[in-house]
Amino acid sequence: KAGVTQTPRYLIKTRGQQVTLSCSPISGHRSVSWYQQTPGQGLQFLFEYFSETQRNKGNFPGRFSGRQFSNSRSEMNVSTLELGDSALYLCASSGRGQGGRETQYFGPGTRLLVL
């Protein structure tokens, strides 16, 4: 079974631009979570989607948004990029719909650099 895939793997943007990242979960998984990883803050939870609905959200500004499609694929969008948004963005999927109470499997991440 294929793992979680994320595209693109690397991205360079400038301040003020917006970016959309994509995540395809493991086949059959309906829950998708997004995390931001930086050297200073570690792994921070952004939001989680299940059956196209956002179930939980972390403490990030409204510039960070996401959505999930009927095939469970998910996208996250960051508008008005800031230098501090440079990070590795990780997507994780899980199967049984119990969210944080079940194993989440991570993709390789998208490395975003904001100049």
Place this chain on the structure above:
Amino acid sequence: GESVGLHLPTLSVQEGDNSIINCAYSNSASDYFIWYKQESGKGPQFIIDIRSNMDKRQGQRVTVLLNKTVKHLSLQIAATQPGDSAVYFCAEGYDYKLSFGAGTTVTVRA
């Protein structure tokens, strides 16, 4: 807010020795705990998990111990190998999200 933390940011281990990585958590409502391993340039890789109604779980060369009384989690790796060199994260699960600790960088000496 609630957070999960690791006691040591780095750990150096002789190849063949056993490794113990510790983690303290603060959310008493967390009912699920996971250990992940992250190698450079990759996403976190699942190692082992444990539910709050257990205090020990074993996998292949790994054992996770949970002490709810003192809110402590540990990962034991038996016969550490060079391929075990990575950053190890503990995570606690609650309310549809995982909260991660800062990570412990494990370096295996030949």
